[in-house]
Amino acid sequence: MDGQELVKQTLDQIPQANPNAKRIVGLVKEGGRITGYQLSDNSIVEKQQAVDMAKQGQIAGVGIAHRGDTEYLKSIPDGSENNNLGNLPSVSSETQA
16 A cells, blocks of 8 residues: 555545535645635635535545544645645735635
8 A cells, every 4th residue: 555545544535526626725824723725716714614615525635534523624645745735835814815
């Protein structure tokens, strides 16, 4: 089993993305913790809203994992480091479209 398969096993769910699904392009952080995401249409969504959107196929390239009772998004391994959530730039939550 390769590393990509191992990471996929840590995901609770890998939703099927819709053809028009958005991608996460930036992270909204407060005190070093991710509180939301900037999407490819420049909208900003809160962390839980993004999880709900991903479950509905509205965000591509992510799976859902959990820590304790909290669900969160993780990048689906695809061999590219550039689009991993941890490598995305931080954005201000005031960057509203």
